[in-house]
Structure formats: C-alpha cells, structure tokens
Amino acid sequence: MLLQAANSVRESVAPMPASAKSAASSSLLLTENRQSIGGPPPLMEKLTLRERETVLKQGRRKVLNRGQTLFSQGARHDGIFLVESGRIRVFYTSPLGREITLAYWHVGNFVGGPEVFDTGTHQWSGVAYSNCSVVHLPGKELRALVAEIPALAIGLIEGLSFKGKCYSALAQMLGTRSITQRLAHLLLQLVELYGVHDPDGTVIAAAFTHADIAHMVGATRQWVTISLKRMQEKQIVLTKRSQIVVCRPDILEEMRGQAAD
Incomplete structure (x- = not known):
C-alpha cells in the first residue's frame, strides 16, 4: 500500500x-x-x-x-x-x-x-x-x-x-491594481494555464464560477457577473456552456495595463 x-x-x-x-x-x-x-x-x-x-x-x-x-x-x-x-x-x-x-x-x-x-x-x-x-x-x-x-x-x-x-x-x-486590471490579468492567466483552442477563440477549460473568480480578484460575485457581461457585449469574451471563451486577448492585455476601473 x-x-x-x-x-x-x-x-x-x-x-x-x-x-x-x-x-x-x-x-x-x-x-x-x-x-x-x-x-x-x-x-x-x-x-x-x-x-x-x-x-x-x-x-x-x-x-x-x-x-x-x-x-x-x-x-x-x-x-x-x-x-x-x-x-x-x-x-x-x-x-x-x-x-x-x-x-x-x-x-x-x-x-x-x-x-x-x-x-x-x-x-x-x-x-x-x-x-x-x-x-x-x-x-x-x-x-x-x-x-x-x-x-x-x-x-x-x-x-x-x-x-x-x-x-x-x-x-x-x-x-496597486484596479479590480478591472486584476480580472483581465486573471483571465489571461487562466488562458495560459487551461486554454484550449475554440472556433470563437480560446476556451478556459476549467470550472471556475463567478464567485470563484470574485474571490481571486477581491471583488463581489455580482461585480464579476456584470463585468463579464460587459466584456461579452464588446466581444472580448463569450460565455459558452458555463465556460468562458476569450475572443480578444489583445484587448485584455490593454485592460490589465489601464489605471482605472
């Protein structure tokens, strides 16, 4: 044994x-x-x-x-x-x-x-x-x-x-980083760790809820949900089968370098 x-x-x-x-x-x-x-x-x-x-x-x-x-x-x-x-x-x-x-x-x-x-x-x-x-x-x-x-x-x-x-x-x-910067940074990190090619971009092949993400970036679940919805409206990310697909990592790179929420 x-x-x-x-x-x-x-x-x-x-x-x-x-x-x-x-x-x-x-x-x-x-x-x-x-x-x-x-x-x-x-x-x-x-x-x-x-x-x-x-x-x-x-x-x-x-x-x-x-x-x-x-x-x-x-x-x-x-x-x-x-x-x-x-x-x-x-x-x-x-x-x-x-x-x-x-x-x-x-x-x-x-x-x-x-x-x-x-x-x-x-x-x-x-x-x-x-x-x-x-x-x-x-x-x-x-x-x-x-x-x-x-x-x-x-x-x-x-x-x-x-x-x-x-x-x-x-x-x-x-x-030193705004919540928006931290969220963008985390999404890019998740892509690097768990990213899988998808026709719409890169799917994060890991089961993290909005609450999980909120606890990582120091925000509320509601804030994360609203922020991801706004990103989806701008076609930066896409929610597919309860997973997040990153469509525009270049924009996330810009977001994590910004100074304000």
Missing part, C-alpha cells in the same frame, strides 16, 4: 510540459511573475524512492469530498498536508466575512503553512475544491523527518519561499 502510494507520488511529481498541464495538475495563484504560474516544485521531487517511502510511512492519509474543510483559520496547527490528488483552495476570511483566495494548490504541493511543525494556529483555511486525497504529516514526525532527510528540508524551504513570494505578490496586486 505504501509502495503504491510512493509510486503514485513519484508519478505525480514527474516533470510535465506546459502544453500538457490540465485543470487538475496546475496550481493557480494571482501573480505577475510568469515563473510562478503553475506552482512551485513538488515537495518530494528531489527525494529518492526510499526517502519518499520513509516520509509516507509517517503520514496519515485522508480523503475529502469537494467542499469539505481540511483545516480552518484560527484552529490549532499540527504539521502539513501533502496533496496526492485533487486540488485544495486556500483562503483568508476577514472579520466581516469577506473571503480572498490565496491560491489553489495541486498534486505534489503541500498546504497548511506557513508554520510547518506543531505550534500556533492556522492563519487561513483550506478546503477541497474537488475530491481530494492528502497525506497529513504531523509536526512532531515532520520535524524528525527533516533532520533525517536533507532533501525534504530543502523542499520545505523552497516551498515556503515560493508561497511567501506569491502571497507578497498578491498583496501588491491588491494594493
């Missing part, structure tokens, strides 16, 4: 060409750094098969259905979760109940930071955006593992560094 799980992780962390990335295999975060699109290197990418088996033996597998909470903002923290399948949405909730999505993390990534051991409380929440399987690595066991396996320690440091840069970039975008 553990060997099968190790092989599963090995397959999931193998390098994948950008053209082959799908909605199930690419992380999503709002960033202007093109090198960050698609997510960080998988946590156990540099581990040997034996090292991966050692790590997985200390883990506790958990299966979640879509919408199920993995960890909650303010709850006691204990270790991290390695994503084996599906996708985890990580988000912050304000005292007034407003949500901002920090990222969607995919297979090979870990969630539950920035603390990775067994102290403090969670700074944000994580929920299953699709049916998921994760491996919980408790803080005490994880601390012992990083002392034993240097490659795992390096993977944690690289992952935390990546997340820190991305969350900093998100804060900068929220503070």
Whole structure:
C-alpha cells in the first residue's frame, strides 16, 4: 500500500510540459511573475524512492469530498498536508466575512503553512475544491523527518519561499491594481494555464464560477457577473456552456495595463 502510494507520488511529481498541464495538475495563484504560474516544485521531487517511502510511512492519509474543510483559520496547527490528488483552495476570511483566495494548490504541493511543525494556529483555511486525497504529516514526525532527510528540508524551504513570494505578490496586486486590471490579468492567466483552442477563440477549460473568480480578484460575485457581461457585449469574451471563451486577448492585455476601473 505504501509502495503504491510512493509510486503514485513519484508519478505525480514527474516533470510535465506546459502544453500538457490540465485543470487538475496546475496550481493557480494571482501573480505577475510568469515563473510562478503553475506552482512551485513538488515537495518530494528531489527525494529518492526510499526517502519518499520513509516520509509516507509517517503520514496519515485522508480523503475529502469537494467542499469539505481540511483545516480552518484560527484552529490549532499540527504539521502539513501533502496533496496526492485533487486540488485544495486556500483562503483568508476577514472579520466581516469577506473571503480572498490565496491560491489553489495541486498534486505534489503541500498546504497548511506557513508554520510547518506543531505550534500556533492556522492563519487561513483550506478546503477541497474537488475530491481530494492528502497525506497529513504531523509536526512532531515532520520535524524528525527533516533532520533525517536533507532533501525534504530543502523542499520545505523552497516551498515556503515560493508561497511567501506569491502571497507578497498578491498583496501588491491588491494594493496597486484596479479590480478591472486584476480580472483581465486573471483571465489571461487562466488562458495560459487551461486554454484550449475554440472556433470563437480560446476556451478556459476549467470550472471556475463567478464567485470563484470574485474571490481571486477581491471583488463581489455580482461585480464579476456584470463585468463579464460587459466584456461579452464588446466581444472580448463569450460565455459558452458555463465556460468562458476569450475572443480578444489583445484587448485584455490593454485592460490589465489601464489605471482605472
């Protein structure tokens, strides 16, 4: 069972060409750094098969259905979760109940930071955006593992560094870009990650609702719906079978460079 799980992780962390990335295999975060699109290197990418088996033996597998909470903002923290399948949405909730999505993390990534051991409380929440399987690595066991396996320690440091840069970039975008700019930027990013050729343009082959998009750009669902309707009237985008087709990426490029809503 553990060997099968190790092989599963090995397959999931193998390098994948950008053209082959799908909605199930690419992380999503709002960033202007093109090198960050698609997510960080998988946590156990540099581990040997034996090292991966050692790590997985200390883990506790958990299966979640879509919408199920993995960890909650303010709850006691204990270790991290390695994503084996599906996708985890990580988000912050304000005292007034407003949500901002920090990222969607995919297979090979870990969630539950920035603390990775067994102290403090969670700074944000994580929920299953699709049916998921994760491996919980408790803080005490994880601390012992990083002392034993240097490659795992390096993977944690690289992952935390990546997340820190991305969350900093998100804060900068929220503070310096208008909502319209952020929406245009996100649509172009979705095209790059999930774009599939369509007679009318490029269809975003991923299931993101208007509420999902709103949580990514820091707007309301109503604002996103109205904005996409206006874009459709101008033939910039087209809604087809609940999916968004980008018809004029050149105009979106201009929009994300504008200074006002």
